[in-house]
Amino acid sequence: MMRLSFWLGLSLSVALARAALYKGCQHKVKESIHGPPRGWVKQSPAPPNHIIELKIALPQPNFSVLEQHLWEVSDPDHERYGAHLSKEETDALMAPHQDSVDAVNEWLASHGFAAEHLIRSSAKDWITIRVPVSLAEEMLDTTYHVYYHAESGDSIVRTTSYSLPEVLHEHIDLVQPTIMFGRFRGLKSTLHWAGSSSLASSPASGTITGPAGNQVDASCNNTITLTCLRQIYNAVGYNTSATNGNKIALTGYLGQYANIADLEMFYQYQNPAAYGTNFTFVSVHGGINNQSMAAAGIEADLDTQFALGLTYPTPGTFYSTYGSPPFIPDAMENSSSDNEPYSYWLDYVLSQPDVPQAISSSYGDDEQTVPYSYATRVCNGFAALGARGVSIMFSSGDGGVGDGDADPATQECYTNDGRNVTAFVPGFPASCPYVTAVGGTVNVPETAVFFSGGGFSNYFPRPAYQGTAVQGFLDKLAPGTYEGLYNPYGRGIPDVSAQAYNFLIVYQGEEGYVAGTSCSSPTFTSFVSMLNDARIDAGLPTLGFLNPFLYSKGLTGLNDITEGNNPGCGTEGFNSTIGWDAVTGLGTPNFETLKELALAA
Structure with a gap:
């Protein structure tokens, strides 16, 4: 003793x-x-x-080992494809x-x-x-x-x-x-309500031909509904399960509350079979569930209504994360000044043994305002989720090549490193190579929507899965195009795209139209969730980190978008073209074809 x-x-x-x-x-x-x-x-x-x-x-110190696991379990040509890691395994490697x-x-x-x-x-x-x-x-x-x-x-x-x-x-x-x-924000570009000047023009009748050769209601060129998205993306008639273990999730930040009364009204209008159902609410870092009608959030309502409406009866989760409140200089109380909230959300989700297999986030920031060290660590957290079999989608941004950071007077964009050099402004976390960045389209036939965020990361190098596709796009550019305004060796944004204009939602008890890549991310995520549903029913693991599959075996399941551009920073931005482009990525989903490819992978 x-x-x-x-x-x-x-x-x-x-x-x-x-x-x-x-x-x-x-x-x-x-x-x-x-x-x-x-x-x-x-x-x-x-x-x-x-x-x-x-x-x-x-x-x-062992992140490189985790990353190697991620590449192997996400590569449809690798013998370990789908052999996702457990929480305990990723914890040990981080x-x-x-x-x-x-x-x-x-x-x-x-x-x-x-x-x-x-x-x-x-x-x-x-x-x-x-x-x-x-x-x-x-x-x-x-x-x-x-x-x-x-x-x-x-x-x-x-x-x-x-x-x-x-x-x-x-x-x-x-x-x-x-x-x-950083000025972390939701990615919606336009919002108008019924009774005011609507985004939609006069209603159309009849049908038009969709990208899969199927018939689409002509009204979908004016108003996007659940029915329109199932028609456009060839998923009419596919029914998901409520009991096979598949789940979908949405993230909410900045006091964005998903209103249940709005969701119920939306279901009445667009998916009556779902009326009376709800989502699982999860509070992260003190996030609250304010259900007063005045507190309803546009982003949160949009995300839950379309993602849960498309995938019903798949169980849905809404994460409400507290974070990034502005400091109030004159306040007497000692209120805290918090970090950008991704790290808090990642802390929580990575601590859970059971995580929804497809997650959408309609939020982002200018990459250059997030320190490289911090962006790298947050990106590593997304890699850990991918290794565990989770597919993570992020909106690519609503400012074209500028991501909304242009000087109001000149529409030029500048670096924030003290040099004030004119440069395009990629968005984060869309620039993280371990997430799937979703750009925006409009109309049928589809073209790039003008605000679709796209370009090249200044932080993250081009990942191997993008090598051929992105280089093919760069080779098509005329010599000297935007030379010095972007990093041609960076990770390309976006990976894919989906409709992003004229979405009819219910907000604070009224119908109205919303646009932005905040529409396209939950839309694409919904079809990924349906693919997971089909794989689970077939006794297969979920897709997990999507990009290696999308750039290889999944490529023929995407509708190539070849028209449109994404102006910003005083330029016309990049043009959509055959193959991958820095406006719409590889294109939009053809669900039935993707399902066949996913089941064969």
């Missing part, structure tokens, strides 16, 4: 000595930016007692080295944080703490300020540089919120 007490005392002394070492260790800059992005103006120093929720990312865990624990202990103060992710690769600004500034050797964005009226608490003790640099990948100035 005396020997045990001696060693315990010695261990405590060593821990205290190392904690003192961290506290006195010289800091070295970990990350910095030239200045706030265009539109943000530094104002007063942040209040010392303002609470920040710091997220600390520890390195993932876990930090114990040396990093110990080093960060000791550093946090030196600032008074006990184990019970730390919130750890399932893989232990993220640590979350709540601290006042004064302590964050001490820990990170920085100064936080309030920054104001004139166009939106938002204020946030951020800094342009932060430091860590030099001995911790190899044990910490990043700390946020620090240098991230």
Whole structure:
């Protein structure tokens, strides 16, 4: 017993000595930016007692192994196709080295944080703490300020540089919120309601020929309904199961609440068989389920109505994630200033043993406003989901090649690295190579819708599955086309597309029309969910990460879109063409053909 007490005392002394070492260790800059992005103006120093929720990312030394698993289980030509990993397996491959865990624990202990103060992710690769600004500034050797964005009226608490003790640099990948100035937003471009100037023109009668050679109601050129989408994408008559284990999910952020009364009214109009059914609500990071009619969210209503309406009776889930509230400088309470919310959603979903197999998100940000380190870590989380057999779709954006970031006066787009160089602005997370980015189309025959986000990532290199398709597009461009405005070696956006204009939804008790790639993502996800349904019924695993299948065996199941373009940044943008293009990707789904291909894969 005396020997045990001696060693315990010695261990405590060593821990205290190392904690003192961290506290006195010289800091070295970990990350910095030239200045706030265009539109943000530094104002007063942040209040010392303002609470920040710091997220600390520890390195993932085995991520390359997880990525290799992802490529193998997602490649229809590989012998391991469909052999998805378990939660425990992906956790192990994302876990930090114990040396990093110990080093960060000791550093946090030196600032008074006990184990019970730390919130750890399932893989232990993220640590979350709540601290006042004064302590964050001490820990990170920085100064936080309030920054104001004139166009939106938002204020946030951020800094342009932060430091860590030099001995911790190899044990910490990043700390946020620090240098991230993103304006995370829903991707809807236009909204008009019945009784006001509608997007739709006068109704049409008769039929027209759809991309699969089938008949489509001519009215679908004016108003998109559930029936239209099933006709256009050749899924009339396919019935999904409510009991085979297949599930679909939608994400909601920024106070976007899916209103059940609106959903019921939508079902009455467009899918009476679904009337009386609902979705599973899941709160993430304090997300709430406000069912007052005035709180209904356009994005949330659109997503749930069309995705759940198309896939009924497949069980649906709506994730409500709290995050990214604007800082209110004059508020008396010490409200927290949160991170961009993908990391919170990923923390939650990756901790669950059972995750819906097809998930759509109609939200995004300008890639350049999300620090590279943070974008990479979030993207890695999507890779883990893909390895577990989850298909993740993201809207590609609503600003064409500019993704909505053009200067209001000149319509030109600029880098935010201090050089103010004119450049196209890709969107994130659509630029992540482990998700399926969905662009937009309009009308039958389909053409690219003018706002369809597309282009090339400046963060992520072109993945192998895109090699032939994307290079073929680049080879068709006239020499010098937009030279210097985009990265020809980057991951191409989007991968696929779907209808994105004139969607008839119910919002706050009224019918109205909405447009945006926020329409196309849940639409494409619905047909992916139907493919999963067919594979499960056939005794096969779900599709998981889609892109290797879509760019190979699934290619003939997509309708190539060859007309239209996506203007932005003072240019006409890229043109749709034969094969993959940076406007509509590989094209839109032909469900019956895709089903045959998916069952044969």
